[in-house]
Amino acid sequence: MSMDNLARIIALPELQITEVKHASGNTITMTCIKTSEFEVCPKCASKADRIYDHRNVTIKDEPLRSKSVFLVIRKRRFFCKACRKPFMEPVQGIGKGRRTTHRFQASVCRAAELYSDLKSVQKTYRCSADTVYRATYGQLELNQRKRQYPLPSAIGIDEHSIRKPRFKATIYATMLVDHRNRRVYDLMEGRSKTEVEEGLRKLQGCQNVKQVTLDLSPTYRDLARTWFPNADLIADRFHVQRLFTKKVNRLRKRITGDKRSHPMRKLLLRNLEDLEWYEKRVVWQWLGFHPALKEIYEFKEAMRRFYKIRGYKRAKKALGRICDRMGYSKNKDVLELRKVILDWWDEILNYHRYNGMSNGRVEGFNRKAKLCQRRAYGFKKFKNYRLRLLNLCA
Numbered sequence: 001m002s003m004d005n006l007a008r009i010i011a012l013p014e015l016q017i018t019e020v021k022h023a024s025g026n027t028i029t030m031t032c033i034k035t036s037e038f039e040v041c042p043k044c045a046s047k048a049d050r051i052y053d054h055r056n057v058t059i060k061d062e063p064l065r066s067k068s069v070f071l072v073i074r075k076r077r078f079f080c081k082a083c084r085k086p087f088m089e090p091v092q093g094i095g096k097g098r099r100t101t102h103r104f105q106a107s108v109c110r111a112a113e114l115y116s117d118l119k120s121v122q123k124t125y126r127c128s129a130d131t132v133y134r135a136t137y138g139q140l141e142l143n144q145r146k147r148q149y150p151l152p153s154a155i156g157i158d159e160h161s162i163r164k165p166r167f168k169a170t171i172y173a174t175m176l177v178d179h180r181n182r183r184v185y186d187l188m189e190g191r192s193k194t195e196v197e198e199g200l201r202k203l204q205g206c207q208n209v210k211q212v213t214l215d216l217s218p219t220y221r222d223l224a225r226t227w228f229p230n231a232d233l234i235a236d237r238f239h240v241q242r243l244f245t246k247k248v249n250r251l252r253k254r255i256t257g258d259k260r261s262h263p264m265r266k267l268l269l270r271n272l273e274d275l276e277w278y279e280k281r282v283v284w285q286w287l288g289f290h291p292a293l294k295e296i297y298e299f300k301e302a303m304r305r306f307y308k309i310r311g312y313k314r315a316k317k318a319l320g321r322i323c324d325r326m327g328y329s330k331n332k333d334v335l336e337l338r339k340v341i342l343d344w345w346d347e348i349l350n351y352h353r354y355n356g357m358s359n360g361r362v363e364g365f366n367r368k369a370k371l372c373q374r375r376a377y378g379f380k381k382f383k384n385y386r387l388r389l390l391n392l393c394a
């Protein structure tokens with residue numbers, strides 16, 4: 001293997017190694033030079049071949065077999081005749097003014113993903129916390145920029161909370177999920193209209209979006225209607241069903257007390273059709289004593305059956321029947337639920353128009369978000385949290 005190839009692996013492609021020193025056992029210092037015949041001025045792009053003077057720079061490179069590697073480069077400064085000024089020769093693989101190579105940064109970033117905390121990365125790479133921090137987030141930002149693409153045709157939108165350990169306050173984040181590619185598309189700070197709009201303004205391809213899945217939040221619905229004019233909105237089925245189970249649960253608590261181990265709790269929350277015959281008998285017998293709860297329970301089961309229906313037209317008829325029946329009720333809770341369904345009529349029915357599209361994936365990513373937060377022991381800056389999560393769910 002020629003020296004040129006060896007330098008490509010050990011030093012950097014343009015450099016030639018002139019001397020290697022093993023100092024103190026855990027560092028390797030390599031003295032290198034660049035041997036090009038001329039350089040191009042970074043300001044005016046004219047050719048310069050007159051050497052002005054030399055400067056030694058020390059650059060930290062990726063470790064070799066657990067030893068730190070330093071490249072001491074004897075850099076030449078060329079004199080540009082057009083600008084009448086000297087300039088420092090650039091070296092491929094090192095950013096301008098940086099004290100570390102690109103591959104060192106990439107390596108630290110990979111380690112930061114694998115290790116449980118940045119402190120151990122710092123120990124392994126024998127560098128300051130600041131270096132780890134800057135290398136990691138610089139690399140993550142680069143990765144993120146490489147991955148960017150215009151908005152896809154089907155997205156999901158949802159919120160989750162972020163607890164800031166330092167301030168003990170809870171802030172929120174809005175997540176956009178790309179359904180087809182199964183990844184988090186973007187993350188925005190906050191959940192209010194103005195905050196999310198600020199994030200949406202930066203995105204490209206709002207016209208592409210054809211379907212949006214969302215929870216039953218009026219804010220997100222307004223946003224989706226104005227920002228994605230070509231999209232049909234789909235209310236997430238789990239959020240719709242949760243409205244009913246929540247009411248059932250609350251009413252049951254009023255009867256049995258707030259004990260989680262109460263046997264009726266599980267029986268009422270489970271699907272009726274999954275129960276054994278004797279369990280069903282218990283449920284109906286018990287509900288016989290509590291007519292108000294029985295009514296809501298029946299509607300909860302009706303909604304579950306509604307989501308099992310195949311075909312848009314049949315589903316529409318069924319939902320109409322449920323609403324009619326709810327309209328006759330004198331129960332305040334039932335009327336309240338009916339109002340929500342009527343308000344979200346199109347969005348709920350769109351579930352059947354688009355073959356059962358739901359926000360399930362978004363909820364899955366929310367779990368991942370929590371994991372990400374816990375691993376980092378909280379984030380001080382939202383920007384960093386966003387980069388981490390986008391990288392994790394790419």
Ligand SMILES: [Zn+2]
Pocket residue numbers: 041042043044045046080081082083084
């Ligand atoms: Zn110049």
